[in-house]
Amino acid sequence: MDQIAVLIPCYNEGKTIEKVVKDFKRVLPEAVIYVYDNNSSDGTAEIAAAAGAVVRHEYQQGKGNVIRRMFGEINACCYVMADGDDTYPAESAREMVDKVLYRNADMVVGDRLSSTYFEENKRPFHNFGNTIVRGSINTLFKNDIKDIMTGYRAFSRRFVKTFPILSKGFEIETEMSIHAIDKNLAVDNVVIQYRDRPEGSESKLNTYSDGFKVLRTIVRLFRTYRPLRFYSLLSLLMIIVAGILFAPIGVTYVQTGLVPRFPTLIACGFIVLAAIVSFFAGMILQSIYSHERQRFELDLYREMESDSERMIIEAKGREEGRG
Known part of the structure; x- marks a missing residue:
């Protein structure tokens, strides 16, 4: 080496x-x-x-x-x-x-x-x-x-x-x-x-x-x-979009008691559901990522241990050569 x-x-x-x-x-x-x-x-x-x-x-x-x-x-x-x-x-x-x-x-x-x-x-x-x-x-x-x-x-x-x-x-x-x-x-x-x-x-x-x-x-x-942060930000963005679309519908409903745009209301509902799914996907992926980090640390320890063993073998080889 x-x-x-x-x-x-x-x-x-x-x-x-x-x-x-x-x-x-x-x-x-x-x-x-x-x-x-x-x-x-x-x-x-x-x-x-x-x-x-x-x-x-x-x-x-x-x-x-x-x-x-x-x-x-x-x-x-x-x-x-x-x-x-x-x-x-x-x-x-x-x-x-x-x-x-x-x-x-x-x-x-x-x-x-x-x-x-x-x-x-x-x-x-x-x-x-x-x-x-x-x-x-x-x-x-x-x-x-x-x-x-x-x-x-x-x-x-x-x-x-x-x-x-x-x-x-x-x-x-x-x-x-x-x-x-x-x-x-x-x-x-x-x-x-x-x-x-x-x-x-x-x-x-x-x-x-x-x-x-x-x-x-x-x-x-x-x-x-950073899956939890990524999907949480994505979820927050979808919630904001849903809120912007829902705002005029909510104002109209409070003023008149009527819902004038049902398709928009349904779209808001689906966007909110997608936001919830995104958030929980981030939580699941964060758990998987944490497990992978633990595995990486174990791999790192094994690599360090193999390096130590290699150094010991090389040192013994040098001593035998001098002998």
């Missing part, structure tokens, strides 16, 4: 990948640098291999698919994930790794938004989108992660081996952040000096389509991880 593994998902990053690999080899000489090529057509894999990286391939397109392959195949004590576009400084990696190895952090976030991101990034809708995503997640999930969508992170082994990856594309970072918040994993932040892509390097992120995917992911995960 590697002590430190640097994971770099790549799609057509031939202009920058050599520098990225060499920078991480310089800052983390003890680490193994893995470049996972995602169907590049510009020689990214060959350039990375020549620079000294271990190159592997993921043929299902999408960053989420690449990271799922990485997390499944690689065993390490600490994982550093970065992009191959040279926008993240390798010099911050040592501090991030130390927080995982010596401060028991499960996920360390490379925080771009607290430093140079808004000055360096030339795409204003990206800046706006990052602000919206950060605000919505920290409000819905009651946390204070500084940069939700950064692609520069460090992870503990127990995070990597207990994280169920469902996203296929760029929404994977949002899923990571919400998973860490929901499972009460130790999260830390390191402020990094973000730099924009060098000239000639093009972003694969589509501002609008990928932005909507991220927002859809937030709603999906809010429904999954």
Whole structure:
């Protein structure tokens, strides 16, 4: 098992990948640098291999698919994930790794938004989108992660081996952040000096389509991880709609003793019934979710126990080797 593994998902990053690999080899000489090529057509894999990286391939397109392959195949004590576009400084990696190895952090976030991101990034809708995503997640999930969508992170082994990856594309970072918040994993932040892509390097992120995917992911995960709150809000919304529709009917009935619009009254009744069903569905799903949280904690303990046993075996092997 590697002590430190640097994971770099790549799609057509031939202009920058050599520098990225060499920078991480310089800052983390003890680490193994893995470049996972995602169907590049510009020689990214060959350039990375020549620079000294271990190159592997993921043929299902999408960053989420690449990271799922990485997390499944690689065993390490600490994982550093970065992009191959040279926008993240390798010099911050040592501090991030130390927080995982010596401060028991499960996920360390490379925080771009607290430093140079808004000055360096030339795409204003990206800046706006990052602000919206950060605000919505920290409000819905009651946390204070500084940069939700950064692609520069460090992870503990127990995070990597207990994280169920469902996203296929760029929404994977949002899923990571919400998973860490929901499972009460130790999260830390390191402020990094973000730099924009060098000239000639093009972003694969589509501002609008990928932005909507991220927002859809937030709603999906809010429904999954906070079912009682989600369905209670839905129930409250239906009650408000029913109240608005019923108000003129009620006023007319009080004034005249007549009900002028029976179809509207019947619709109000069905909406109220749907609201009641929604609320109780949220209660049932909350109970199921609580059971899943308990199971996750047991899985986490088993993962920690297996790590301890592995460390003991490795220590005995080293002693026997010296003997």
